Amino acid sequence: xxxxSDPEAAAGEVLRLGTIASVDLPNATCTAQSGxxxxxxxxxxxxxxxxxxxxxxxxxxxxxxxxAPEGDLDAALxxxxxxxxxxxxxxxxxxxxLVEYPDGAVIAYDHVAHELTATLPEGGSITIDxxxxxxxxxxxxxxxxxxxxxxxxxxxxxxxxxxxVADNISLKSHKHGQVQAGAxxxxxxx
Numbered sequence: 001x002x003x004x005s006d007p008e009a010a011a012g013e014v015l016r017l018g019t020i021a022s023v024d025l026p027n028a029t030c031t032a033q034s035g036x037x038x039x040x041x042x043x044x045x046x047x048x049x050x051x052x053x054x055x056x057x058x059x060x061x062x063x064x065x066x067x068a069p070e071g072d073l074d075a076a077l078x079x080x081x082x083x084x085x086x087x088x089x090x091x092x093x094x095x096x097x098l099v100e101y102p103d104g105a106v107i108a109y110d111h112v113a114h115e116l117t118a119t120l121p122e123g124g125s126i127t128i129d130x131x132x133x134x135x136x137x138x139x140x141x142x143x144x145x146x147x148x149x150x151x152x153x154x155x156x157x158x159x160x161x162x163x164x165v166a167d168n169i170s171l172k173s174h175k176h177g178q179v180q181a182g183a184x185x186x187x188x189x190x
Contacts, residue, residue, distance in 0.1 A: 013071030020044075020058045020078065030058055032066050032078045039066060044078040059102075061086050 018034035029041040044064070047054040058064065063084040068076040083089050090100035091108075098108040104121040118126065128134060158164075164171040 014068055016066040016068070017082075018064055018066045018078075019084075020060055020062045020064055020080070023057055023060060025057060028057070030078055032064050032076075034066055037073070039073050039076050039078075042066075042073075042076045042078055044080050059087070063087065 016034040016037070018032040018037075018039075021031045021033040021038055023030045024041055027041065028043060028046075030044050031041060032039045044058050047056065058078065058080040062080055063082040063086070065079040065082065066073075066076050067079055090106070091098045093110075095112040096108050096110050098106060100106050103124075105124060106119045107117070108119075109116045120126070160171075163173070
């Protein structure tokens with residue numbers, strides 16, 4: 001282990017600005033390069049790694065800080081999350097917390113507008129797996145076709161701008177057979 005009498009030299013050996021050179025996903029390690037120096041496989045610092053765990057591995061070319069206790073690169077860690085010219089910040093709005101993904105998907109919350117948005121690229125989809133149910137409180141707008149595999153129970157009025165069709169019978173334009181004048185009932189819709 002190196003001991004340094006010059007604090008600036010010691011800091012240069014302990015902390016180095018670098019970039020991620022490779023990533024080993026199964027082992028959650030990476031190599032980092034600083035000038036001509038390339039570390040061995042070292043862990044990166046994750047946001048959470050206990051009972052609550054977060055997974056957001058670094059990208060090759062992402063800027064990092066190599067923390068090498070006492071200058072020992074074999075015991076180093078990569079601290080990621082530094083913006084650079086190659087990987088600039090995805091927003092400069094102080095009111096927005098945002099995560100941007102490589103395919104263009106964005107999840108953002110604007111705490112001034114009180115608006116949470118998830119924007120997916122063309123062909124993207126969202127799946128919510130909630131065996132206990134999903135509750136939405138508030139007015140809901142859906143643009144696009146909606147498919148329900150199950151019963152629909154409504155405690156209010158259902159309004160249709162065009163028509164309602166049940167078993168190929170139009171509510172709006174169906175005919176009744178066996179129509180008679182007076183108090184008689186008509187037949188089933190045809």
